Amino acid sequence: MGSSGDVNWKLEDHPKLPKGKTIGLIVLDGWGESEPDQYNCIHKAPTPAMDSLKNGKPDTWRLIKAHGTAVGLPSEDDMGNSEVGHNALGAGRIYAQGAKLVDLALESGKIYEDEGFKYISESFEKGTVHLIGLLSDGGVHSRLDQVQLLLKGFAERGAKRIRVHVLTDGRDVLDGSSVGFVETLEADLADLRSKGVDAQIASGGGRMNVTMDRYENDWNVVKRGWDAQVLGEAPHKFKSGLEAIKTLRAEPGANDQYLPPFVIVDDSGKAVGPIVDGDAVVTFNFRADRMVMHAKALEYEDFDKFDRVRVPKIRYAGMLQYDGELKLPSHYLVSPPLIDRTSGEYLAHNGIRTFACSETVKFGHVTFFWNGNRSGYFNEKLEKYVEIPSDSGISFNVQPKMKALEIAEKARDAILSGKFDQVRVNLPNGDMVGHTGDIKATVVACEAADVAVRIILDAIEQVGGIYVVTADHGNAEDMVKRDKAGKPALDKEGNLQILTSHTLKPVPIAIGGPGLSAGVKFRQDLETPGLANVAATVMNLHGFVAPGDYEPSLIEVVDK
Ligand SMILES: O=C(O)[C@@H](CO)OP(=O)(O)O
Ligand SMILES: [Mn+2]
Ligand SMILES: [Mn+2]
16 A cells, blocks of 8 residues: 555645744544533633634634545544544545445445455355444444345355344444344344344443454453453353343443443353354454454464464454555455555655654554554654553543643654654544543543643744644534534433534634744635645645645635
């Protein structure tokens, strides 16, 4: 991916903008713009740094789209997310993303003609096909309707025995919605059974507790999934998926994101669906970050992250390939978007020295996603990526400041060192704490992110540089589900429904700093620009013209 063939990497000089300015590029994760009310944690938090970029600055502050088709998602009802957001920010173009590519492959039936399906279907006659993934209609990592089509498609094409290993969501969808999703799945599996297919749920657990860790923050999460899915072992055993979810949710403090692992057992107490030799496994998440670790456990012969105890010989395919560089997994049902010629790669070819930093839970966002789902450096002489270890084993409302200060200090030092032309960070607080649904903690989180912004802006001020502050999608600016009129929607018991997910809101972008040439301002002629317009903007601020097929720059230079 990326560095192929006959690309002309040389960027033209910008006719008006100089080179050599240090750019501080800040992505506030989960920081959208919404009505100022009590459920808007960004509004509630003291955010003097961000306010100073906005108030009275119409030429250098604006909103851009961060959801739906502007970031390559199937529809305008799709909230933004970090993967598509950082892809768009870094790549400068809009790619049809995983959700959309899977929809198309299912619609056309091509999914069943390609190599990945042929490979796993070799197990249909004698083995079991296991489907593992996030059971939700959130559309960030997976979609239930796609799983339903796959189940039907597999059965019609000869699968005799199917086991589903469900990960409950509550992060991209309302907490408690797992019950409805499992009911829907159970009904589909019953329908398959009536047609002679031996189909049932085999195991499960909450996404943040079982399987879906990312960037190696906590391998125990993946291990818990392995034990339940492969070994058929878990602390909780139930007769059905629905019984499992209902019982575990009734525990005090339980929520969908963190349900403990469970297995489904038969009347004799034996797990109904451990993964064994000869089986096929399909992981149905299309998004990569939270599947890479699990894919390594399923695919790698040499593996030392935990004791797998038993490593079955399986035919494994991902919904997509989750890491193009590692070719992981080697079999997949749908080809991922091939995001090439990202701004990071161009800038490296043009001598720009880049520093990128975040803490573990968002580290891959400012590196891997930013660079078009590519791990590693383009040019290790010019780039330095620093990961600050995240706290693990906690939900972030307990430590809402996270590592914002540490990230800001690393960025400040990188800016002041004079060794870098671009210093890029992701500040995770609004998003990671927003996902907990804890409003008080999210306010603290937003304040911490704002303090970090101030530190980076001050460093940019000192070196005469330029700042670009933006976000990848909304989250902390709206913490309740709303009705059509925008009022908080109450459930049947009259309770507020806390929104743990991202939103459909636009995000701010602000530019400035002493290095910003006089006359630079946001253009008014772009109708609905989005995150993909940021890459060309940043290239301009580095003194270059962006490649012709990039989405247009947000800025113009008017003569002063
Ligand atoms: O935590 C995640 O995996 C997603 C939400 O599902 O959030 P983000 O896109 O911000 O990483
Ligand atoms: Mn994000
Ligand atoms: Mn998020």
